[in-house]
Amino acid sequence: MHELRRGAEVPDALAPYLDVDRSRPRHECWVAGHMVAGLDGTAAVGGRVGSLSTGPDQALFRRMRQLADIVLVGAETVRREGYGPVRLAEEAQEWRRVRGLSPTPPLAVVSRSLNLDWDAAVFREAPADARTHVITCAAADSQRLARAEGVATVVMAGDERVEPEAALRALAGLGRRVVLCEGGPTWLGELVAADRLDELCLSLSPLMGGDPLPVAVTPPGAGLAEFDLMGAMSEEHTLFLRYERKVRQPT
Template structure:
């Protein structure tokens, strides 16, 4: 992996132990990836919620192939995927993505145990599922055997029997909307109220589109996959278009095997 942006005098310089610099094609350690993707440090007023998204897209804009993102991913992409999870307090994901991708609980990573403990984080991030109808299989390990109880983000008008089923399975139901749906801004505030300020969403496209429209997305980590799929696969963000495009600023760009790993922050 090599750093393409930002370029500094140190980018290609070897480390004191002779290890090649960031501008060369060696495999980065997990510690280096964690430093490259670290969340912003809290200000004087204390932690505030910061929401980043992690998505992958082909050259022709497809966010998935045959309904899943794995076919357009890579080993390096999965290392970054795991690192971003290891840095987060909570992973926010839409119910449709949970069903399509077969979501399981986030696991504790020994490589990140010390840093998570020092940051006051649980051994693994919680998974927060955004759902209006709670049409989920609550017998799955995501709900019955997570290290950290899975959260269900839903509206106040959610069906009581489905709420009861979720709670019986061990999930914590959090109200983040007045009707049956979820208000993204209220979801972010509700998670922050539970102490989760380092937020990560993995989509899917419908959920990410809602977050973009609500103006709550702070950062996009976008992997550009060197593949073409054609077809009519979804883009990374769906739903109605925003009135004025939201401008983001490029923070960094890494490359490995033709895959580009970019970070953009809201301007």
């Protein structure tokens, strides 16, 4: 047991996340989750994340997208949170340009129903070099699929449902090797169950009493996934924890 003491001030909260080597993932791409939870593990308050996220967490949330080749999110989060395309500060865009990346990463929405607003900003206002992706499966409605194809890059990854492995293989094939998943809990749980979550950046907000929705909802029968704590920071009573999937050494 070690006591965690308040250490030196971190001048740039994003710097420890930028320093992580994500170039050697266990599979085709590195998947980092970024979530905020209350002290009781709740992932939403009144169906939205808003009042759960403190000022420091909101600031980090916006900036974390800088390191992503693509931002992956479940459709219910897009519907509830009214997601738009990713927007980054000018310096963040320049950081990406220097590294040969598009100035902003595209968003990828996972959906079987394709019950999405195709006129929404998330599709219509995405820049041409970061077109929003829709990841779906063969069971999707053909008319909705045609609408999706008109405004987004459609990725087929499974028959009756989106298979996480197929989705991530397809994204890696498109050159997206660092995938930042912003939830929601259902889709994140699918990634955990498929053992595809390499990193979890978890902000702990100092409150309790939100919705009975944990940060990840794994499907029944999924085993436990173990993680190592790699970093911890705090600001204004919000705790920023960074975990990586425990890698078992061969015996």
